[in-house]
Amino acid sequence: MSKKIVSLTEELVQPIADEMNLELVEVEFVKEGNNHFLRVYVDKEGGIDIEECGKVSERLSEKLDEIDPIEQAYFLEVSSPGVERRLKKRSDFERFIGSHIYVKTYEPIDGEKEFYGDLIQFENDQIILNIKVKTRTKEVLIPFEKIAKANIAVTF
Structure with missing residues (x-):
């Protein structure tokens, strides 16, 4: 289920990132304690600011609300990958x-x-x-x- 949610989220957020000239770094859906988190990491040359993260979050949230693919309650977090950014690709x-x-x-x-x-x-x-x-x-x-x-x- 987690892989399916990650894959669908990547499909939804990639056009948003492309339109805003951002790089989609990673998407993860994890359970920590009793809470589920859908985390989206975006970046750009020179770094990303909180306003850009907020715009991605708003737009992605609207798309997720339309199709409602996640059964359980979750927190959506959009942020920079940080200085210790993961290298995957x-x-x-x-x-x-x-x-x-x-x-x-x-x-x-x-x-x-x-x-x-x-x-x-x-x-x-x-x-x-x-x-x-x-x-x-x-x-x-x-x-x-x-x-x-x-x-x-x-x-x-």
């Missing part, structure tokens, strides 16, 4: 070359499943990370299909 990895990222894999690569490093390349369906190991750096190749989770990593 191939285009995300291409766009954020040069960024410091966190990657968790489904299975170990060189004995590890978690990596922090600089994304230096995305080619042939694999990413290349430049990671620090003690006092030196090394490159790690990670096939796209082995990535369980990835996001921008904020460094201080």
Whole structure:
């Protein structure tokens, strides 16, 4: 049911995002405690502001009310993906070359499943990370299909 709601929401919000020159980053439908949340993350070059999120929310809410696809009560949230934005699509990895990222894999690569490093390349369906190991750096190749989770990593 959750995948169906996410898919339908993506279909409804994509034209709104396109019209407003926004990128639809992600849609999720989750249960937290007793509450359900339909979360829509949108972005644009230079970041998105609260007014734009409000406009997307209003327009999407109208469309959802028309077809009423969600049986249970839920909260609709439209927001920016934030500074630690998730990387899911191939285009995300291409766009954020040069960024410091966190990657968790489904299975170990060189004995590890978690990596922090600089994304230096995305080619042939694999990413290349430049990671620090003690006092030196090394490159790690990670096939796209082995990535369980990835996001921008904020460094201080």
